[in-house]
Amino acid sequence: MIGVVGLNYWGPNLVRNFSDLAELSWLCDLDERQLGQIGARYPGARTTTNFDDLLADGSVDAVVIATPVPTHYALAKQALEAGKHVFVEKPPAMRAVEMDELVALADSRDLVLMPGHLLLYHPGVLKVKELIDNGDLGEVLCVYGNRVNLGIVRSNENALWSLGVHDLSVILYLLDEDPELATAQGSASIHPGVEDVVFCFLRFPSGKIAHMHLSWLDPHKMRKMTVVGREKMVVFDDMEPERKVTVYEKRAGPNGELFSGDISIPKIETTEPLRRECSFFLELIAGEHDKSKVARDGARVVRALEMLTTSLNG
Numbered sequence: 177m178i179g180v181v182g183l184n185y186w187g188p189n190l191v192r193n194f195s196d197l198a199e200l201s202w203l204c205d206l207d208e209r210q211l212g213q214i215g216a217r218y219p220g221a222r223t224t225t226n227f228d229d230l231l232a233d234g235s236v237d238a239v240v241i242a243t244p245v246p247t248h249y250a251l252a253k254q255a256l257e258a259g260k261h262v263f264v265e266k267p268p269a270m271r272a273v274e275m276d277e278l279v280a281l282a283d284s285r286d287l288v289l290m291p292g293h294l295l296l297y298h299p300g301v302l303k304v305k306e307l308i309d310n311g312d313l314g315e316v317l318c319v320y321g322n323r324v325n326l327g328i329v330r331s332n333e334n335a336l337w338s339l340g341v342h343d344l345s346v347i348l349y350l351l352d353e354d355p356e357l358a359t360a361q362g363s364a365s366i367h368p369g370v371e372d373v374v375f376c377f378l379r380f381p382s383g384k385i386a387h388m389h390l391s392w393l394d395p396h397k398m399r400k401m402t403v404v405g406r407e408k409m410v411v412f413d414d415m416e417p418e419r420k421v422t423v424y425e426k427r428a429g430p431n432g433e434l435f436s437g438d439i440s441i442p443k444i445e446t447t448e449p450l451r452r453e454c455s456f457f458l459e460l461i462a463g464e465h466d467k468s469k470v471a472r473d474g475a476r477v478v479r480a481l482e483m484l485t486t487s488l489n490g
């Protein structure tokens with residue numbers, strides 16, 4: 177049995193999926209109007225404005241948290257302490273020390289702690305990972321992400337925390353390393369103190385480097401990740417309706433100059449990433465996959481976010 181907390185913008189997407197995949201028994205939001213609206217669509221689920229009601233119900237195995245980021249740590253901690261498996265939207269904590277505490281808590285109680293890094297369940301990202309891991313690209317040299325557009329400029333969350341967390345989770349997943357250096361520079365031109373444009377640079381112990389351009393002030397709408405390997409290069413472009421992954425070969429000229437070679441479009445699955453993500457959580461609860469790795473990978477993202485934030489504020 178599953179309870180979902182936070183039902184405004186993103187929560188209803190999780191509710192829709194979990195109600196298809198599992199038994200949805202509770203819906204929770206502080207806002208009565210929101211609760212009433214979503215609750216009316218799922219008459220089988222009980223509704224409450226008090227998170228404690230979910231935790232007190234012994235038949236609830238797992239809670240799904242889709243509240244604002246600053247509330248994640250406290251709610252996830254409460255749920256783990258109550259013996260519930262936890263799916264928590266990204267990032268589960270705002271400080272590495274808090275995330276480490278959640279990871280240790282989940283581990284000591286043998287519970288699932290899964291951060292909602294949606295892109296890690298995107299078939300395009302999984303394809304890029306496969307190309308890297310099976311050596312198709314050769315040694316990976318650098319990765320860079322572009323997540324830019326004109327859009328809602330949040331007044332309480334900067335572009336690094338709102339947009340960058342997606343790319344960071346993908347970069348760390350693809351490279352499977354903690355950065356030894358993570359620097360960021362940005363500017364806040366709309367809401368004072370809240371960066372709307374951020375450039376980040378990361379260097380890894382293996383020598384690989386990565387970059388992220390994050391912005392709400394840009395003429396392009398880009399959701400793109402490029403991986404440059406010694407042999408081939410691959411681009412994951414989530415704005416492309418069909419050709420989401422493109423592999424570029426290169427060839428050397430007689431004087432060592434590089435020319436573009438064949439371009440190919442690998443076939444990828446069409447499963448909705450959110451459906452995969454929700455199914456994965458249920459599979460973790462059922463004992464499939466490595467649950468401690470999922471939690472530890474989430475901690476790696478929070479650590480890197482913290483390094484970037486320190487640099488941005490410095």
Ligand SMILES: NC(=O)c1ccc[n+]([C@@H]2O[C@H](COP(=O)([O-])OP(=O)(O)OC[C@H]3O[C@@H](n4cnc5c(N)ncnc54)[C@H](O)[C@@H]3O)[C@@H](O)[C@H]2O)c1
Nearest residue numbers: 182183184185186187204205206207242243244245265294
């Ligand atoms: N994976 C994705 O692609 C994606 C996309 C959008 C948002 N998100 C994440 O989802 C989360 C929610 O985002 P949103 O845009 O829906 O936020 P929101 O602020 O629009 O909604 C949050 C809801 O949580 C409720 N809430 C807050 N504290 C609560 C508490 N203690 N108990 C019960 N209800 C509480 C609020 O009343 C509100 O209805 C954030 O962590 C965000 O980062 C993820």
